[in-house]
Amino acid sequence: MTTPAAPATPPAETPALHVEVDGSPVADPELLATLMSGYGHFTAMQVRDGRVQGLGLHLDRLDRATRELFDRGLDGGRVRALVGAALEAAGRRDASARVYVYDGARTVVTVRAPFPPDRTPQALRSVTYWRPAAHIKHLGGFGQTFHGEAARRAGFDEALLTGPDGEIAEGAVTNIAFWDGTSVIWPSAPCLAGITMALLAPRLPSTSRRVTLADLPSFRSAFVTNSRGIAPVSRIDGVGLVVDEELMDRVYAAYGAAPWETL
Incomplete structure (x- = not known):
């Protein structure tokens, strides 16, 4: 006598998610x-009169990271439309805007008042930490936030991320460049290629090479860059650096020469 086959077990249903x-x-x-998962990426931009410096670079960054993280592209035209709509809804032509991308290419735009450029000389505290997947402007930056806050509590303005041997990569939320009197040197360690950095490098006599904390006395000056602007560096740990006004005027002029693109 043949034993009847047991009925197939129905697939388990995913429990409904309740969040308060x-x-x-x-x-x-x-x-x-999805938004709380911490898995995603973003870009941050300053908008003035509905225009952005390096807009094409921002769109390329978003598309590349979306392909790498989620195996699909992100249409730049859609991003422009979303940012434009958010600006209009907020009643702003000048703003600090961010575009976040999550699983499924869910796209979130935030708009707030623009950040005025802060050119106050910065004091940096070195820490042994490099961001994972440093080439992506990703979410979940607990490490860099932790070290940045610790640096501020210790009387510094920001953390400087270095390897175990003192190799310099980037600031917690900035790129850093050094001036030897002839060239601007961008550290070659793994880091995020920031948009401001990408706009400046071809407009200044620039090179990229390994830089360590031991090299600091050989440099005259340094500056940091991010989406909020550019600022000179006055010291790193106990090493003082000259705030070279002539250099900074040259850097600000180079950045000012970068074209503005309409959203």
Whole structure:
């Protein structure tokens, strides 16, 4: 006698996700879970009169990282439309805008008041830490935030990320460049190629090579760059650096020469 086959076990259903924030249920918990996953990437830009310096570089960055993380592209025209719509909804032509990309190419745009450029000389504290997947402007930057906050509590402005042997990569939220009196030297260690850095490098006598903390006394000056602007460096740990006004005027002029692109 043949034994009847056991009925197939129905596939388990994924439990419904319930999320509350401060005691109130979230309308779309799946979306919130995606945003809280920490897996994604972003770009940050300063918008002036509806235009952005290096807009094409921002769009290329978003597309490359989306392909690497999620195996799909991100249409630049759609990004421009989303940022433009967010600016219009916020009633702003000048703004600090960010574009975040999550799993499934979910795209989030944030808009806030523009950050005025801060050219105050910066004091940096070196720490032994390099960002994972440093070439991506990714989310989940606990390490760099942790070290940045610790540096500020110690009386510095930002952390400088270095390897175990003192090789310099980047600031916690900046790129760094050194001036030897002839060339601008960008460290060759793994780091994020920032948009401001990418706009400056071809407009200045630039080179890239290994730089360590032991090399600091050989440099006259240094400066840091990010989406908020450019600032000179006055010291790294206990090593003082000259704030070279002539150099900085040259750097600011080079950055000012970068064209603005309309969203």
